[in-house]
Amino acid sequence: MSTWLDVPADHPFGIQTLPYGVFATTDDPERRRVGVRIGDLVLDASAVAALGGDPGDGPHLAAAWAHPSLNPFLALGPDAWATARWWLTEILTDDVHRAGVEPHLHALDRVVLHLPVEVADYVDFYASEDHASNVGQIFRPDNAALPPNWKHLPIGYHGRSGTVVVSGTDVVRPTGQRKGPADPVPVFGPSIRLDIEAELGYVVGGATELGTRVSVDDAARHLFGIVLLNDWSARDLQAWEYVPLGPFLGKSFATSISAWVTPLAALGGARVPLPGQSDPAILPYLEGDAFGLDVHLEVSINGTVVSRPEHSGMYWSPAQMLAHMTVNGASLRDGDLFGSGTISGPSKDSRGSLLELTWNGTEPLTLADGSTRGFLEDGDTVTITAWAPGPDGTRVGISEVTGTITPAR
């Protein structure tokens, strides 16, 4: 399968990938609509769909893609997503469509990318055993590394959907209360332990009715695609506030996601078995087609790679998280987003947070310029990139998420 466009066969955003985003051209910055990335170009999807020649879903797709978010497309459901991908592949591979399509391709450097999804509810999970175990040892040294419930259910909590921002958005250092063990009373000021969490985010489509649940086997019909997600975390604020009701201001100041959503349909070659869930056995509602995803992440600070987390090692799968999230009858909405939780592996260089990489700041990292970091400094830029195996030896690029810390206001 090859495209008539001039895209090298080994390009991570070749015909095997085709992620969706929301863009406007620099000439017409107010008109946001859905785009599809191919190579270093952006296809104006609604404009092409409006030309017709597609498999009968043209009017629906053209209308859905004309919106400034993916939500109306997410609402069309998995059969429409499959049709759309088939049709996009068709027009980008059969040369007969070239003349019609070419006028609707924009150079990536001539567009502005916006938040791809109007996030409905945002949930973050805690699905890496190595991460949970590391955090337990750091935050709760007197207890077992894993909480007693950890291997029975995917632990999660709701985050602030209104502060999910698109890759490239600056992150203002948050201010708040912190209290170390030696402080007699809490201290107020800018966070001094500002951290990252390298995660995948799963984008949901296909709303469900309140009071119903989605099984593990049906979850893939609601899992539209993935983004890279950086769950910025102020560890000092978090440590003081989180007992007993969980993280709040330590997380709610910003969560960054990549501008492009990689459809699950592009990740067929990345499906892998889970590492294992036999001890203890999981409850039946968490059983089923609970595939893992072989996604390779790379985290860099100011250009220095500091970690290479592997998503394939996650204990819980996205299908299980979605089944768990709805087992109590909670409904789904188009645009729901849930995160994997920090992706950490057993080796030190595969940990997905500075909290773990520097063991709460006690073992600082050294960057390429010779400077050291326990936590983030103002001006630091954190970038997460990733790829997954595609068909025929190709790589599916997972679009980067990046952000720069600006001083507290």
Place this chain on the structure above:
Amino acid sequence: MSTWLDVPADHPFGIQTLPYGVFATTDDPERRRVGVRIGDLVLDASAVAALGGDPGDGPHLAAAWAHPSLNPFLALGPDAWATARWWLTEILTDDVHRAGVEPHLHALDRVVLHLPVEVADYVDFYASEDHASNVGQIFRPDNAALPPNWKHLPIGYHGRSGTVVVSGTDVVRPTGQRKGPADPVPVFGPSIRLDIEAELGYVVGGATELGTRVSVDDAARHLFGIVLLNDWSARDLQAWEYVPLGPFLGKSFATSISAWVTPLAALGGARVPLPGQSDPAILPYLEGDAFGLDVHLEVSINGTVVSRPEHSGMYWSPAQMLAHMTVNGASLRDGDLFGSGTISGPSKDSRGSLLELTWNGTEPLTLADGSTRGFLEDGDTVTITAWAPGPDGTRVGISEVTGTITPAR
């Protein structure tokens, strides 16, 4: 101040109240728009605003009120809210407007009420000292009743905005994992400790920019109004899941709010000082015009009053909660909703949850029909009503929130 309508002077929804909701008539059920309650009638607000004769904001108000949620009206901000209330009062008190207005009044029993707000982010706080102390004693008997952070900051967490439902919506009993101390492994099934939490909800308008904060003194400009809120809680699911990241499925299956939003402007006579925050002293960012609200709640199960919580006893005020929620730079959106947390007083008959009223089921309540309740049974209807002091000895009615438990699916 009196209205030309035939509304008794002691009616809790007289001219002193004027709450906003979203309605459709039974004749035309698809056309949802903003209504204002007066007595037992609903004023079609956009239809009247479109007639003109208002103080110049007519076109804005008519357009905002034509929407199927209050959100566009919330976006107009506090000056527009004040103008709107002044104008509504004018047309309902000056007889000259009678002929124009009367055709746009609908009997309350001829309309269907819908969720008044498209909820952006939903946060729930934990602001009653008696509630937090009771829960601490029940859930964490080996620790101090209050967590160390409790009197330094209003503890809160994000809930699921997609499962906020309007009063009258049935609540399906949730299913999930629970594990008592004597259970070797978790058990799966319908919750057997289904509870209520009687709260006020605060409805936010006036979006803010990411990275900025709202002070206590400015909070009132973003606090549009209040609703009654029942934060349904499955105590068995919650107890097993909530360490370390807080409540999730034990709460996310449903949160009910009243159909009418009572504007803060109607509650001037209900402003009271807070009970006191001197020991320990609070940080400066939580100081300012942090008024309490003297709202009297009544909780009934199947018609038997089981509790009369007093909102005036809350330790933290809504203005302080809003200032805290944004101190880290988290932005606000129109339609954000935050809850007070369960409102409990020092006496047993003023506790706002069954967990506390029955001391985790060990001291069951007896209802009027002679049956007893530790927690809720299928078919139970829980109704919360409330009122606050209004001008000239009147009462401001706070519209009820009610819901009935249906069996697990």
